[in-house]
Amino acid sequence: MSDLLTVLQDTADPRPEKLAKILGSTPQEVENELEELRRNKTLLGWMPILNPIQGQSEQVRAVIEVKISPEREGGFDRMALRISKFEEVESCYLMSGGYDLLVFVTGKNLKSVASFISERLATIQGVLSTATHFLLRPYKDHGHLLAEETENQEKPSISP
Amino acid sequence: MNSENFIADHVKNLPRSGIRDFFAIVSEMPQAISLGIGEPDFVTPWKIREASIFALEQGKTSYTDNRGLLSLRKEISKYCTSFFGPDYDPVSEILVTVGVSEAIDIALRSILNPGDKVLYHEPCYVSYAPSVTLAFGEPIPVATTPGQEFSLDPEAFEKAWQPGCKVLMLNFPTNPTGGTADREKLERLAKFAKEKDLIVISDEIYAELTYEGDHVSISSLPGMKERTLLLHGFSKGFAMTGFRVGFGCGPDWLIEAMMKIHQYCMMCAPILSQEAAIEALRNGTEDVLQMRDQYHKRRDFVVRRFNEIGFNCHLPRGSFYAFPSISSTGLNEIDFCHRLLREQEVAVVPGTAFGEHGVNHVRASFSTSYDKLVDATDRIEKFVYCLDSENKEPAAV
């Protein structure tokens, strides 16, 4: 992984000026490298990591196990892509084991997610079955613990 | 009642730690960014904490063997062989202590008769000279120098030797300078120790945090295991300062003597910490490497920034401290620290808190997040810039 990518994943502040300072390069060089990473599709986008409890409290998320029938040419790919293209689908993975696709879905309420699954997803030809699990309460998201450990207030600010 | 009469002279005369004075000021300024912290900013890896919780659930709340849990000593023995080199017998050559701090104290008390002399390099960890004094020994500081990037200088030790020297105390990588000791220099020092029949106490608590080359322990050199007490602990590499657990490895006669003191003054290290230490050695080394990589990157950043700012800052080869010279600012290290704190709210520690050879230097710990380091170094830059214009002003009139 390039130094820039490592630092990007470390810092909460991705401004090129700041990154340049850490990397000992210039903001222009950082811009150029970011541009290259975007061009070769290593860097797909930026996303703030919101606390799901505070940030999007009304949103509903579900994870759906989907069984599909593979096709003669292309195996699972065409079906997987087709499902992935729905706006409601946050991410979609081909899995080993008891089902084929694991699909993460978000919607503004229970009803909208339910209707997406029953009316859109389950009715696609080639979808054999779905098993839906609604996410109830998050404890850790994108590597961030949601119940932060309280910072140790008594840690001395100067120590030998 | 004159309370003064009740404090023993050798305690009364012990100087207050320079760090404590400074701490008192910084603690009044909660918003300041502190680069004065002498411990990891990481919390202990979860699996290690979890081992301690599990032990508590299991009802492990008793004393242990005075020397420490045998299972821990066995793990320590394995770790020492693979990391430092020598083979230590878990039964007779290892003592688990309440941090390296306790090990230093009981080692000196075991070895020194009143008036025996202890050679050690300076700038150094704040407890060395006081621990020698409290054991009724005489501290003989030997300078490590900026010219040699504060690395081991065997010649300086040879020159400083005088009759009555009994102990040679080492700490590489060094707190506060990040200095290290290479094999060749250690070999020369080992020869000197044998010639002068000295016992070596080698505090290698920062050993895992070595960034350039491999750490070499003096205990691994031919003929040195029998006259070296290797001190190590979990505080720094494993980020376990609050667990208070460390160990000493050395010849059985010395471990036995230390154990005598330890059993009366400490009984044993806390069992929950010992259980955590077992997990640390069994499964924690990957975490140590990850933390080391973080420190390594931060080190490169901080040192580069200090040099950009105009300080002369060598590359600390180990530990998590940078030790730049601030003499280009025209301030001495005490004024520098006080003014920097007041004017830009950044805390660094005056080099002289670690002995007079730290003059004109400050210790800046990079055991702090990147974001804070960026902010702190920007503020230091601003501080130095303002100082410069201050100095130029009268000339411009």
Ligand SMILES: Cc1ncc(COP(=O)(O)O)c(C=O)c1O
């Ligand atoms: C060189 C050195 N030795 C020993 C110690 C104390 O370590 P412990 O926490 O194991 O008592 C420290 C802590 O700062 C240190 O820097």
